Amino acid sequence: MGDDLSNAVRDDVGDDVLLAxxxxxxxxxxxxxxLWDFVRCEGPVAAAAAIRSSSEPQDLTAFVGARRHSxxxxxxxxxxxxFGLRLVVPESAEWPHFALACLEQTGLxxxxxxRAGKTVHDKNGERVPPLALWVRGPGKLRSLxxxxxxxxxxxxxxxxxxxxxxxxxxxLASKSFTVVSGGAYGIDGAAHRGAxxxxxxxxxxxxxxxxxxxxxxxxxxxxxxxxxxxxVSESPPGSAPHRQRFLTRNRLISAFGxxxxxxxxxxxxxxxxxxxxxxxxxxxxMAVPGPVTSAMSVGNHALITEGTAQxxxxxxxxxxxxxxxGEQATAEQAELPVDTRSARRxxxxxxxxxxxxxxxxxxxxxxxxxPVSITDLVQTSGLPPSRVLGAVPVLLLHGLxxxxxxxxxxxxx
Amino acid sequence: MGDDLSNAVRDDVGDDVLLAxxxxxxxxxxxxxxLWDFVRCEGPVAAAAAIRSSSEPQDLTAFVGARRHSxxxxxxxxxxxxFGLRLVVPESAEWPHFALACLEQTGLxxxxxxRAGKTVHDKNGERVPPLALWVRGPGKLRSLxxxxxxxxxxxxxxxxxxxxxxxxxxxLASKSFTVVSGGAYGIDGAAHRGAxxxxxxxxxxxxxxxxxxxxxxxxxxxxxxxxxxxxVSESPPGSAPHRQRFLTRNRLISAFGxxxxxxxxxxxxxxxxxxxxxxxxxxxxMAVPGPVTSAMSVGNHALITEGTAQxxxxxxxxxxxxxxxGEQATAEQAELPVDTRSARRxxxxxxxxxxxxxxxxxxxxxxxxxPVSITDLVQTSGLPPSRVLGAVPVLLLHGLxxxxxxxxxxxxx
Numbered sequence: 001m002g003d004d005l006s007n008a009v010r011d012d013v014g015d016d017v018l019l020a021x022x023x024x025x026x027x028x029x030x031x032x033x034x035l036w037d038f039v040r041c042e043g044p045v046a047a048a049a050a051i052r053s054s055s056e057p058q059d060l061t062a063f064v065g066a067r068r069h070s071x072x073x074x075x076x077x078x079x080x081x082x083f084g085l086r087l088v089v090p091e092s093a094e095w096p097h098f099a100l101a102c103l104e105q106t107g108l109x110x111x112x113x114x115r116a117g118k119t120v121h122d123k124n125g126e127r128v129p130p131l132a133l134w135v136r137g138p139g140k141l142r143s144l145x146x147x148x149x150x151x152x153x154x155x156x157x158x159x160x161x162x163x164x165x166x167x168x169x170x171x172l173a174s175k176s177f178t179v180v181s182g183g184a185y186g187i188d189g190a191a192h193r194g195a196x197x198x199x200x201x202x203x204x205x206x207x208x209x210x211x212x213x214x215x216x217x218x219x220x221x222x223x224x225x226x227x228x229x230x231x232v233s234e235s236p237p238g239s240a241p242h243r244q245r246f247l248t249r250n251r252l253i254s255a256f257g258x259x260x261x262x263x264x265x266x267x268x269x270x271x272x273x274x275x276x277x278x279x280x281x282x283x284x285x286m287a288v289p290g291p292v293t294s295a296m297s298v299g300n301h302a303l304i305t306e307g308t309a310q311x312x313x314x315x316x317x318x319x320x321x322x323x324x325x326g327e328q329a330t331a332e333q334a335e336l337p338v339d340t341r342s343a344r345r346x347x348x349x350x351x352x353x354x355x356x357x358x359x360x361x362x363x364x365x366x367x368x369x370x371p372v373s374i375t376d377l378v379q380t381s382g383l384p385p386s387r388v389l390g391a392v393p394v395l396l397l398h399g400l401x402x403x404x405x406x407x408x409x410x411x412x413x
Numbered sequence: 414m415g416d417d418l419s420n421a422v423r424d425d426v427g428d429d430v431l432l433a434x435x436x437x438x439x440x441x442x443x444x445x446x447x448l449w450d451f452v453r454c455e456g457p458v459a460a461a462a463a464i465r466s467s468s469e470p471q472d473l474t475a476f477v478g479a480r481r482h483s484x485x486x487x488x489x490x491x492x493x494x495x496f497g498l499r500l501v502v503p504e505s506a507e508w509p510h511f512a513l514a515c516l517e518q519t520g521l522x523x524x525x526x527x528r529a530g531k532t533v534h535d536k537n538g539e540r541v542p543p544l545a546l547w548v549r550g551p552g553k554l555r556s557l558x559x560x561x562x563x564x565x566x567x568x569x570x571x572x573x574x575x576x577x578x579x580x581x582x583x584x585l586a587s588k589s590f591t592v593v594s595g596g597a598y599g600i601d602g603a604a605h606r607g608a609x610x611x612x613x614x615x616x617x618x619x620x621x622x623x624x625x626x627x628x629x630x631x632x633x634x635x636x637x638x639x640x641x642x643x644x645v646s647e648s649p650p651g652s653a654p655h656r657q658r659f660l661t662r663n664r665l666i667s668a669f670g671x672x673x674x675x676x677x678x679x680x681x682x683x684x685x686x687x688x689x690x691x692x693x694x695x696x697x698x699m700a701v702p703g704p705v706t707s708a709m710s711v712g713n714h715a716l717i718t719e720g721t722a723q724x725x726x727x728x729x730x731x732x733x734x735x736x737x738x739g740e741q742a743t744a745e746q747a748e749l750p751v752d753t754r755s756a757r758r759x760x761x762x763x764x765x766x767x768x769x770x771x772x773x774x775x776x777x778x779x780x781x782x783x784p785v786s787i788t789d790l791v792q793t794s795g796l797p798p799s800r801v802l803g804a805v806p807v808l809l810l811h812g813l814x815x816x817x818x819x820x821x822x823x824x825x826x
Contacts, residue, residue: 160704289702289714291573292726301702301726304717311724313705313714 013091020048021089021132022073022236027051027064030234031126031248033114034060036107039131044089079237080134083211084226088141089132098392098403099145099256101374102281103129105385108375125247127280130234134210139178139201139230141256142403146396148178148203149318150257150278152271153187153264158296161187161264164288166194168261171315173200178229180205180256182249183218187263187271192221201229203256207249208241209233232256246270254278258393259322261286262309265299272299279308282386284321286312323394351398358383362391363400363410371407426504433461434502434545435486435649440464440477443647444539444661446527447473449520452544457502492650493547496624497639501554502545511809511816512558512669514787515694515802516542521788538660538686540693543647547623552591552614552643554669555816559809561591561616562731563670563691564608565684566600566677571709574600574677577701579607581674584728586613591642593618593669595662596631600676600684605634614642616669620662621654622646645669659683667691671806672735674699675722678712685712692721695799697734699725736807764811771796775804776813776823784820 021044028035038060039047050056051064080087088094107128135141149172153161165187169179173195180203182188188204195202204225206214210233213219225231234252235245250273254260260278262285265271278285287309290297303309312318355363365381366372374392378385392408395401401408434457441448451473452460463469464477493500501507520541548554562585566574578600582592586608593616595601601617608615617638619627623646626632638644647665648658663686667673673691675698678684691698700722703710716722725731768776778794779785787805791798805821808814814821 160706164705288705289710289717289724291704292577292701293573297702298726301724304702304724305726305730311702311714311717313711313718317718 012093013089016045017091018077018087018089019073020044021091022076022087023048023052023071025087025130025132025234026071026073026076026236027067029063029244029248030130031128031251032060032063033107033111033126033128035063036128036131037111037114044091044131076236079211083136083237085134085136085210085237087132088135090129093405094135094140094142096142096145096256097405098374098396098408099141099148100129101392102283102386102389103127103251103255104374105282105378105389106280125244125251125277127251127277130252132234134233134236135230136210137226137230138228139203141203141230141232144178144201144203144230145180145256146258146393147176148180148257149322150180150253150260150274151187151191151263152181152253152260152274153191153262154266154269154271154296154299155184155186155188156266156296157186157190157264158290158294160290160294161288161296162190164290165190165263166197168263168288168315168318169194169200169202170198172318173198173202175315175319176200178203180253182206182246182253182270183214183222185215185218189218189221191263192225196224196228203230203232205249205253205256206231206233206241207235207245209235209237209239211237212239212241214241247273250274251277251281254281254283257283258397259284259286259318261288261312261318262300262303263288264290264294264296265303266295267298267302269299272303275303275308282389284390285309286318286321288312323397351400355394358387359391359394362388363395366395366401366408366410368410368412371404371409373407377408425506426502429458430504431490431500431502432486433457434504435489435500436461436465436484438500438543438545438647439484439486439489439649440480442476442657442661443543444541444664445473445476446520446524446539446541448476449541449544450524450527457504457544489649492624496549496650498547498549498623498650500545501548503542506818507548507553507555508546509555509558509669510818511787511805511821512554512561513542514805515696515799516540516664516668518695518787518791518798518802519693538657538664538690540664540690543665545647547646547649548643549623550639550643551641552616554616554643554645557591557614557616557643558593558669559671559806560589561593561670562735563593563666563673563687564600564604564676565594565666565673565687566604566675567679567682567684567709567712568597568599568601569679569709570599570603570677571703571707573703573707574701574709575603577703578603578676579610581676581701581728581731582607582613582615583611585731586611586615588728588732589613590732591616593666595619595659595666595683596627596635598628598631602631602634604676605638609637609641616643616645618662618666618669619644619646619654620648620658622648622650622652624650625652625654627654660686663687664690664694667694667696670696671810672697672699672731674701674725674731675713675716676701677703677707677709678716679708680711680715682712685716688716688721695802697803698722699731699734701725736810764813768807771800772804772807775801776808779808779814779821779823781823781825784817784822786820790821 169191179195181191183204192202208214213222254277262271275285287300287303304311362381582604592608594604596617605615621627626635667690675684688698700713700716717724775794
């Protein structure tokens, strides 16, 4: 059945795994706790086979019963290829393990609650990792999500918000940060346009299947993003942009950004939802202030006042919040005349000296040889998961740690 | 010499004290640490006599030598009367002891440094109490400075800032808060106008002598303030508005407000100086955010980011910061049908229940009979001076404590 899958679609992963993940991605809506748990325990191929033969755990039946026979992963992969999409799965080299490590942690915490009988869903959506991601574009999610900032905000933005989003994204892209956002009108669009205008790569995370463009008028924007960066969706081709899909999509925007900046938001808004995901995932959340006379700044001021977000007014503020040492290290790298091992070593030692205590403790918890998972790292460092999750991207960013695909380890100095 | 001083000028204070204070107020510039200390120790009459006869402490000579013979308090009082001014001194019933208690505390701390040989002046100006205050208007400073908010900001404000300042001041005055500000163009003027428009009383603290209006175009504003509220200046008649006088004036604006709101400020500004005075005096400092594209909001965003000020967007936010229980208590008072002792007592008990821990500890440190000074209260409560200074106005505001003129004590319930 998998023998006619082209290389474009199947990446470096066996057809059985790819087809199983495509099936699992289709058979239930995203962020289904019992499905995620079942796949974790059994692996994708066995989990998919069990569901197909109606032998899944009892608590999963309600979620997969309706589509177990209609789900057709082969058809999805063929459709995907027609639209230029590929399916990225945890078994792929391209999978952004470290950007998604925060969702592994929150997912495990939620799973413990679920097993304890708490079945009520968080109205913001469950924070569990995706089972698979559909993507389109030349970018590799794994590297795009290392030095990255989510720039989000209101659809019905004001000219002020559009201007600020555009200038922030332009400035961040100029400093080699990937800009991550949704595909909506308003702040999302302004952020992508700003980053693209400075030649940057952006990640557009859609709530709908990537064969659809939503809103339709953003077709040129989607095309430009797909030419240099990456379109991403957790929803298989053909999926409509339902409300719940926006809420679960927002957790991915937060996870793919090293930090999240809300540019404008009304009191109740999707951007607020993204900000709360960011906070729960241990990511720094920032908000741009605006006129107190503007309804589109009310949500941002509330985020600042209640302590969810830090006030930022400029690219420099954002860079300072997500790691002030980043700037300097990058400047040093750019100025380095000869990239000898010795010069590189001295540079890394300088960066090491400038680390804050938390990041240093996480660094010291990293083994030099065998890579470790984030869960192991939480144990060895003795720090709360959210602190570890914040520190790992900083270490990766400065080359002090490397992601081997199986985990993270110290870079040899 | 004092026998021709009219009642209007001399209040309830003996002529000797009044003339001595007028002399001391003229003989050196405001916030002279050794002069303040000398008057504290010797009393105003003896201190003035010593300076006149050149027998003051040696460290004071540099400050008073130039004017000791030319200072003419009688002429100042006669001039003051011509301009409708009166001199309020610490010996007057009108003196705002509790608004100025914060300056007693910071003054004593500064004095200890001064005695230890630290003679370098704070560039923001010394935070010591005034020796006397010239005032004009029907308002009594002592009661105006109890339920009060300083609303300050840039001279070169934007239309946005003027609008926000006017609306905030209007709303605060509608809730019976005195608005305190300077007399400058921009935010100061907008704040007074807003408060006056809702029939409120305002306190305008000038850096110049009150026979002058600065800027001249604000003559109608000064007149309106003097009709219902109060013009206040530490500088004797004839004093020009020097830069240093603005800086020392700013500490009075902070002290007279239970809290300080900065509406707009550039990176370096007088409003920032007032905000820092407020912080050092233990008063809550608030800042209104604005567009990050406006130079007139840069200072405010910095105040918020660095933790000096809390972000506020509305009258409700301001009231919440300076004491959320204030609103409710006032509403209850207004609704009280019969002001019986029993109803009042229940109301005070309700307020008592709603106090935060710090305020409750200060309340519990208050004796029911003999009034105590703030210094004693700091000792009995075991709290830092700044916390005590923040709590006392809240207790006065709710009628849980009363200011007897010699100190503060519990209201009998």
